[in-house]
Amino acid sequence: MNITTYKLTNKNGMTITVTNLGCAIINLEIPSKNGKTCDIVLGLNSAEDYATKDHPYFGVIAGRVANRINSGKFTLEGKNYTLETNDGIHHLHGGINGFSKKVWNVDEANNNNIVFSYNSPDGDSMYPGNLNTRVTYTLTDENVLRIDYYSTTDTKTICNLTNHSYFNLNGHADGNIFDHEMEIISDKITTVDENLIPTGELADVTGTAFDFRTAKEIGKDFKAIGGYDHNYALRQPGKAASVYAPKTGIRLTVYTNSPGMQLYTSNMMPDEGIPGKGVTYHKYSAFCLETQIFPDAINQPNFPSCVVTKDKPQQFYTEFKFEW
Numbered sequence: 001m002n003i004t005t006y007k008l009t010n011k012n013g014m015t016i017t018v019t020n021l022g023c024a025i026i027n028l029e030i031p032s033k034n035g036k037t038c039d040i041v042l043g044l045n046s047a048e049d050y051a052t053k054d055h056p057y058f059g060v061i062a063g064r065v066a067n068r069i070n071s072g073k074f075t076l077e078g079k080n081y082t083l084e085t086n087d088g089i090h091h092l093h094g095g096i097n098g099f100s101k102k103v104w105n106v107d108e109a110n111n112n113n114i115v116f117s118y119n120s121p122d123g124d125s126m127y128p129g130n131l132n133t134r135v136t137y138t139l140t141d142e143n144v145l146r147i148d149y150y151s152t153t154d155t156k157t158i159c160n161l162t163n164h165s166y167f168n169l170n171g172h173a174d175g176n177i178f179d180h181e182m183e184i185i186s187d188k189i190t191t192v193d194e195n196l197i198p199t200g201e202l203a204d205v206t207g208t209a210f211d212f213r214t215a216k217e218i219g220k221d222f223k224a225i226g227g228y229d230h231n232y233a234l235r236q237p238g239k240a241a242s243v244y245a246p247k248t249g250i251r252l253t254v255y256t257n258s259p260g261m262q263l264y265t266s267n268m269m270p271d272e273g274i275p276g277k278g279v280t281y282h283k284y285s286a287f288c289l290e291t292q293i294f295p296d297a298i299n300q301p302n303f304p305s306c307v308v309t310k311d312k313p314q315q316f317y318t319e320f321k322f323e324w
Contacts, residue, residue: 022060129157166286169245178219227267
């Protein structure tokens, strides 16, 4: 199948360019005060670049299982499985050949809606079961990008999809995101070891650098931890986070029915940077808010389940609402 791009637009001049390779969001452009558009997502120059160049999951759908699985191993229905490992000894974002590397089918496309689908066969990246997944992007006239995830299977398997867009509300080429004011509707994070694998425990954010219950600049407590790459346990379905950039006046509010959300602040960008859309991106140049089931959920019995069965499809949504 050919790699193609599609453009979603609304009546307010907001445009989103996506490709069927990994369902990647390449551009997300918002009208700005000076009459020019402001592209607020990091990405590569073209859809073809996503097939030929290494990148840190810019704008893609990560799966079958986003985030990390400890040692790439899990047990399901009494059978042990070993997945591809691509993060040291661990499995990250679906492995070497995950959903972000796949060319998806385009089932429907118009000016404000596109429906992608991918049928992942039994044994794909060593996962069990045939998993049929549909991802829908919808851009509304209320300036909401809604992502709907729907997955079915013919036998018990695991799934955890997320969109991995990198946002800089000052513009993708503006530099670091320390001045962005962030609020996260969460009281606890899932604690992790030195390899970012969950310990199975939840930690209260009170009095720590992880407390965003009252909006604060992302950079305020940054030095204390060297950057964020942590899963927040969300209080309830609905509003999960809000981010405001004083420089541009752009606000992003996130809504979801997922139980968790990963805050990532581009800490692992290489020192030399990564070439992007006419610029080189460096550490801390963007933030990700990846709505998800908790990392390593299949190996943590007290975490929300990522198991999908024939009789229990998996269905989640995320809304990114923009104001300017």
